[in-house]
Amino acid sequence: MKTKAAVLYEAGKAFEIEELEIVRPDAEEVLVRYDYSGLCHSDLHMVKGHLPFRAPMVFGHEGAGEILEVGSHVTGFAPGDHFVASFYPVCGRCRWCATGNSRLCDLGANGLEGFLPGGRFPFTGRNGDYGSMMTLGTFSQYATVHRNSIVRIDGDLPLDKAALVGCGVPTGWGSAVNSAEVRPGDTVVVYGIGGIGINAVQGAAYAGAQHLVAVDPAPNKLEYAKRFGATHTAATAAEAQELVRQLTHGVGADSAIITVDELVADVVAAAAEVISKGGTVVITSMGQYEDETIRLSGVQLALWGKRIQGSLYGGCNPLYDIPKLLSLYRTGHVKLDELITNVYSLEQVNQGYDDLMAHRNIRGIIAHEH
Ligand SMILES: NC(=O)c1ccc[n+]([C@@H]2O[C@H](COP(=O)([O-])OP(=O)(O)OC[C@H]3O[C@@H](n4cnc5c(N)ncnc54)[C@H](O)[C@@H]3O)[C@@H](O)[C@H]2O)c1
Ligand SMILES: [Zn+2]
Ligand SMILES: [Zn+2]
Incomplete structure (x- = not known):
């Protein structure tokens, strides 16, 4: 054929x-x-x-x-x-x-x-x-x-x-729900609002994030993020850092999810900075396979109990999560x-x-x- x-x-x-x-x-x-x-x-x-x-x-x-x-x-x-x-x-x-x-x-x-x-x-x-x-x-x-x-x-x-x-929906959704383990009342930052990041936004919103900051240099992406549940938007990581500082009274975000198109060290560093003690950075983005895209103080991670979590497929099991996400679509909970x-x-x-x-x-x- x-x-x-x-x-x-x-x-x-x-x-x-x-x-x-x-x-x-x-x-x-x-x-x-x-x-x-x-x-x-x-x-x-x-x-x-x-x-x-x-x-x-x-x-x-x-x-x-x-x-x-x-x-x-x-x-x-x-x-x-x-x-x-x-x-x-x-x-x-x-x-x-x-x-x-x-x-x-x-x-x-x-x-x-x-x-x-x-x-x-x-x-x-x-x-x-x-x-x-x-x-x-x-x-x-x-x-x-x-x-x-x-x-x-x-x-x-x-x-x-x-x-x-x-791919896109479970990967993004699961990056928030499974890999970041977003809980009701959390503060969450999502870097990169494409097909993956927008689903991290809707996953984090459904999981109960109180403050949900979407970061993307493209203004149209930020408009989309608001429609999918983002409470705040930022064009740069520095803006997001300042927003989170204000929103959490200096404590920091519970989790930061990286779904930019190309993983680079600057975004990982910004995400590690924006989270609180005990917080989690989720790396979902792909990029240049050989590049060392994590350059952080290991001692700071140890002292503040921070976690860097790689995430493939948002930690989803397709046999379970594909039917579940489609069921949530039917009831209007997933867009x-x-x-x-x-x-x-x-x-x-x-x-x-x-x-x-x-x-x-x-x-x-x-x-x-x-
Ligand atoms: N881990 C996995 O299982 C898995 C699965 C699918 C896709 N991915 C990866 O996820 C990434 C995103 O895929 P996509 O299809 O959503 O891409 P996309 O191109 O649709 O979206 C990426 C977004 O990132 C934004 N961006 C770029 N640099 C930024 C920065 N410094 N700060 C904030 N935002 C920034 C862009 O403006 C764009 O809106 C890709 O690297 C892709 O390969 C991983
Ligand atoms: Zn894909
Ligand atoms: Zn197997």
Whole structure:
């Protein structure tokens, strides 16, 4: 079966739209049709050369659609089912899954090499084998994916909104609710209001933050943050520091969540400064893999009991959190409709990322044609 997909050959280049052949699903795999795919900043870290990947690769790791065919050993899914693609698979059996840390599942290890669990590459084309980002490749009309990478959802949910629950929503929401452990009455600072940060804002607001300070140099992002529950906004970390000092009478914030596009040492230092004794800095942002982006006094961390917490997938378990977030969407407690700021065709994927970098999007999405 053929598909049209957005492929990256090397860092610094644009995505190329190419026709590829999809490998037939094996016993544990499913053939899917992607209807929508979100444009997350993580793909750009490969484009910018921050994170290594095996080329050629079909990009995109935030998607939803319909199951077309299931492998002979696949249970729990049937053709016609709707699904959300989870950017990290869950095997349910490895040490990490078995101890409640499914976001670290061993099956996710080859996400940037792009071969399916079992070793096969999901696509072939004029340049041989093609991998898929996070073994999903949602910038493709169709794909073969592992059963552990998809979560079945109710058929009546809108798939464009559901797609965002495969990465951006749980990552941001969970950065606040799980990794920062925001509690009622907390003071929370979120640095960077994109598709991830806006969900950290709505997670922190739902968890009961009293003072919720959104920081972003782009004024339109701060307007969005207010609509999602931010009580205060700041254009710079220095402004946020002063706001928090006033709001907490000099005590400091309970937590600071970093969701800027590119992790740099200055933001980590500002976040470590803005929190109180016993406070937590959550690092969710990606950036240049080799850079030392934490430069802090370890003695100060020890003396004041501060915590620096790395966060992948917001500490979420897709099997639990994807249905929960969609249920909260149904009852109006989680906003998804308002996250989508632009819709693109697959051919417009590079335009979509230009818009992301120009701060024109909270989340842009690709609507696939079939
Ligand atoms: N840890 C994970 O599991 C995970 C998952 C998905 C994405 N990410 C990462 O999260 C980050 C955010 O992704 P996104 O899709 O929301 O990006 P985005 O481009 O939509 O948003 C980033 C925002 O950060 C703002 N910003 C830049 N520098 C800033 C600064 N110094 N202070 C305050 N704000 C600043 C930008 O103006 C922009 O609004 C990326 O690095 C992405 O790779 C991590
Ligand atoms: Zn993502
Ligand atoms: Zn596992």
